[in-house]
Amino acid sequence: MTSTVDEKTAFQDGAVNDNPSPVENGVLQNVHIDAKEEGKLLRKLDIFLVPIIMLVYLSCFLDRSNIGNVKVAGMPEDIHATNQQFSTAVSIFYATYVVSETPWAILLKKLTPRILMTGLAIVWSLVTIFSGFIQNIAGLYVVRLILGACEGGLFPGLNLYLTMVYRREEQARRVSYLFVCTAISGAFGGLLAYAILHMDGVAGVAGWRWVYIIEGIFSIIIAAMVWFGLPNNPSKAYFLNEREKELMEQRSVQRAAYMGSEEFSWEEIKIALKDPKVYLSGAVQFCQDILLYGFSTFLPSIIREMGYGTYETQYLTVPVYIFGGAMFVAFAFLSDKFTLRAPFLIFANFFGIIGYILLLCDVPVGVRFFATFLCAVAVYTGPGLNLTWLNVNVAPHYRRATAIGLQQTIGNCAGIVAGQIYRSSPYVLGNAFSLGAICVSQLVILAKMWYIRSCGKLKERVANGEVEDTRKVKTGDWALDFKYHL
Template identity: 65%
Template structure:
């Protein structure tokens, strides 16, 4: 039996799906202990389509607005914002980096608080505050105002990505998550494309009502985010199984799916012991190291791509417009990769291959002087920029259980990783950005080594569990619950 087949067999025993994936176990357990016919595969397929229709647009839009409000600082930079508020290159770089000081501080607490506060209240509240902050950013007149707005944005947006990732795990099974996280993460790319197009259009308002074009970028994008907050309130119920637009039969199907994945989701009861187990897990720190390296690319590329293109000879409007095809290609390739990642329940090979494209792209940016060739190289970079961090967060999410252990792991992983935003703001200081490109290239190479190390560690655990189950070796596990159970198969 191959590794993939063995993995499927063990996972499917746990969730009640046959290896062929075409039917479910004959029975499921109801709350009252009675037995009930489980989900018809055709009905479940329709249910998944409806879940995607109900949840995916809301999750994508809120993350799009979040990333738009975070990275528009790159669009306004080329539109003259630093000069208008008297910010030097160093002060502007500090403004980019300071965002992550509060961002990394609040990620883990917000992830752990999600169930207690409820997704609806937490996500809507955060969205409203960062939207208002973005609007007020259009009225700043000095560096102090810029610093303040970035710190508030960082604190509010800190809770979003970990919370959305955890929310997806409440809706979808392990083998269904990479594609949905890809939808979420592709918004980082789409925000660049949409942000570039929107900035290009809004900058035409330069001088309207006496305001510079960059001020209108902040004001209009902030108003857009306020509208998204209303959508979040109504679109993300605390219990996804009770979404009002699901029929009674579909709500029952959701309950059965929750029962089938109970070992993965775990108890709703908070226990500090689960947090301690998460913080002692080597998977977390290997994943955090990988994510840090990949986020060097993500934050450097998404924030400074307009400036990178401007340094290649394009004017301020062209440099925003030309980001659009780069981001769209990156998002499209990412979604395709995620579909196959779910199909084969493999994660690491996709990151490894994507990073090879990124390595080639940064080498070209560092060594070639032709502007057209350098523009083409940004497409290669985009492959690694989005597939790397997106699939890596999935790789961690599907390999940690139960809920609070996973919440703590995702929160701390993002805390470790997003310190990369501080670094990105410092390495992309001055055209032609040789330091930034060189540092990004080095981060990719280090990421490759960490990915291989994590693959070896996970393989060791899967083999160890098999040997314990067969009685070939003594069971010396200190933790035997959640993802450390013998029938919990780690995805490679």
């Protein structure tokens, strides 16, 4: 017996799997999924896929942000770099990072996730190791440019991979795992740097050089785990039994029912390039990423400026990063539970506003250190929830791939800014600029909420026959039955 798929259920999914859906004359086979079986399946997917995804992003962000750890360990002095040159080295990473994101995202399916992400991980791991042997500022510029070109493909790729596995209402929590990795990388990077810096002088090599060499070797090990542990087709993953593969196929049917073709289409790319949601989301991401890249890269310097020593600085960053990551997981869980994105994003940003105000005020050191915890809430929750908000409101795959790549390209230009505003102690310019960015972000979030709400109301009026349907795009997320998340 066959039955049509409930449209509301179908549109709770934001991704389409590679497998063709079993459609016969517009009628789909029964795709009812038992909730208990699906819950068990999700737990298994989380156990096998999430640790690998988290580890590879952890190594990626660790290799990118460890420049902040080596800065306080004497690297600029050893390579005879001025503060301005070092800030340029931080910013130059994003020159290649931002231009590579959209192409890598579009190429994900053609190259396959395993080949693309493993290849990129191997190259940036080797570049990280070679960073331990640079002798001058020119060498630092070169390795940062290559690192940016490789790492630019990872986050859009991992994010798209998650949309191939999880439904819309399941995504915020999983995307949060990626951003938690940015926090963990800060905490882990601080602890690791603290330990490795004690190797200063071993084999005649400076401690900061050992930081690069050892962390690069760690990343190569992670790259091997990606190759062997990340299936190209989640529906046929090696760790699923036959019944679980059937459930994955049924979930694929639900997504494929109304999300459109998975075939590459320049038209879908053009639609994404003209979508106001993408640019509003990109503007929010730009503001939030100013916080993310400024805070994650220069937190050791900000804490050291409070009067702490080199080794104290490294381990004092750890609780700040952990708190920020934990708060993001909590916000993401609530966001999925209530299928609301913007309200939690706005609320989290208020923590950051208070935190940056305190950093700018003449208050005791203990209060300023407490302020870094408040900042961390907005630093990690903001970019992650905003990205999820875009994920769940764009379909099908290539439209979403373009949207994510473009949003990340716009957002990651903030990395160039972050490297220039945090130039010298006491970092008043950097903290003030970050405060202004988060306030602007709040306004753009409200504007995006208004736009999405107006789009939803327009589709409702068209569906009810109240107005003529003059929309140029009527498929994917512009289909009448596609329900937007606010």
